[in-house]
Ligand code: ATP
Ligand code: MG
């Protein structure tokens with residue numbers, strides 16, 4: 001079943017069950033405290049918090065999402081994209097735990113001919129809060145799920161809150177057992193990070209009020225006047241199960257880019273299926289998956305109005321495009337790659353997002369210009385970097401601890417527009433470290449000089465938020481989750 005049909009079935013199922021169908025909002029988050037829309041609930045936050053009355057008691061959507069905190073997982077796990085689509089259903093004071101579990105179970109396990117997803121119920125495993133008797137009873141008695149398939153956890157490991165005083169609750173997470181070929185038995189708790197038990201759907205039950213506290217260290221101080229249901233199921237995860245593919249990068253909406261990268265590079269995708277022990281062949285597979293993911297994210301971000309830049313969202317977009325282009329170079333492709341790859345991605349996505357055709361001219365121009373600019377940067381800086389790496393190597397002699405000095409990294413940044421993450425990445429590929437601390441202190445000194453200049457001129461002001469964004473965006477593992485604080489992230 002095509003991904004666009006899995007999507008349509010979701011909306012049809014929840015429409016038939018009285019839900020208002022809402023369109024996806026932009027990837028540029030409508031919630032000002034976060035850069036990107038990271039979950040289906042983002043546009044519904046005021047109704048969940050109760051700060052605005054909900055216009056409908058129940059709603060459903062398929063939301064476009066960007067999660068930069070997953071960037072290092074992309075291509076290495078089976079299940080993380082920087083762009084993905086989160087199917088969601090929501091209840092604002094209407095149905096609660098039993099309703100949410102009932103809908104999830106019915107949609108997942110109903111046969112394909114009945115409009116469902118036709119998954120085998122015997123392969124579903126749930127994790128719930130150990131004190132959640134309602135979910136326990138409903139799952140084991142009403143539905144008849146075997147008790148060992150319902151695993152219970154302390155609140156701190158299965159809770160959700162906004163990270164500040166306000167609504168909080170526990171979750172019920174639904175996992176799919178892909179079978180013994182993918183890892184040891186025993187349920188998701190023994191294999192949470194493995195490939196065997198795939199988390200497909202998170203049901204969040206908002207019923208409590210929480211107090212002050214950091215992380216998951218907070219007290220429950222009361223109950224909400226109105227409970228809420230907030231769920232999210234990864235569309236790509238459902239698709240790879242239903243299309244019987246090994247990972248989300250091989251579904252119909254993503255794979256065509258891998259196929260294009262394969263024919264451009266002449267290397268064969270899948271030769272590294274054995275995993276890291278397959279060496280270069282595995283790395284090539286990861287590169288092609290990274291390319292497919294990042295190109296799609298860039299397509300969707302530009303489509304939503306984001307433009308490459310040096311801070312905030314623009315920097316994230318720039319970094320995604322650069323990583324895709326660099327991955328193609330590592331696959332041996334020197335020619336411009338986006339004209340082929342971005343077109344392949346657009347063609348794969350347009351069944352679900354027909355608006356991509358209308359804005360294609362702009363999207364492609366923006367992306368191709370960014371690739372060109374990056375090619376010029378690489379041309380200018382690569383020789384300088386390679387020289388610095390070679391010198392670092394010979395300075396280290398036989399010690400094996402070659403380090404590119406901070407001032408060389410700073411010069412690359414300052415004169416050739418080589419961002420530090422690129423220097424780090426390219427040096428690491430040659431087995432050489434970079435004195436990042438030295439680089440940062442030179443950056444700091446430069447910033448300080450700029451600040452002193454600005455003070456001296458008594459002109460202009462520094463918008464510190466821009467620097468914070470850059471720092472965050474450069475942090476690699478940066479968490480743009482901002483608003484939500486969820487143990488169900490685990
Ligand atoms: P995981 O533990 O696999 O990282 P999560 O617990 O962080 O997932 P949630 O925040 O619970 O994910 O989001 C709800 C659902 O959205 C997940 O159950 C999953 O199906 C999907 N999802 C989350 N992150 C991604 C991603 N980076 N790529 C694809 N799907 C995702
Ligand atoms: Mg989760």
Ligand code: MG
Nearest residue numbers: 199488489490
């Ligand atoms: Mg999780």
Ligand code: MG
Nearest residue numbers: 070488489490
């Ligand atoms: Mg996660």
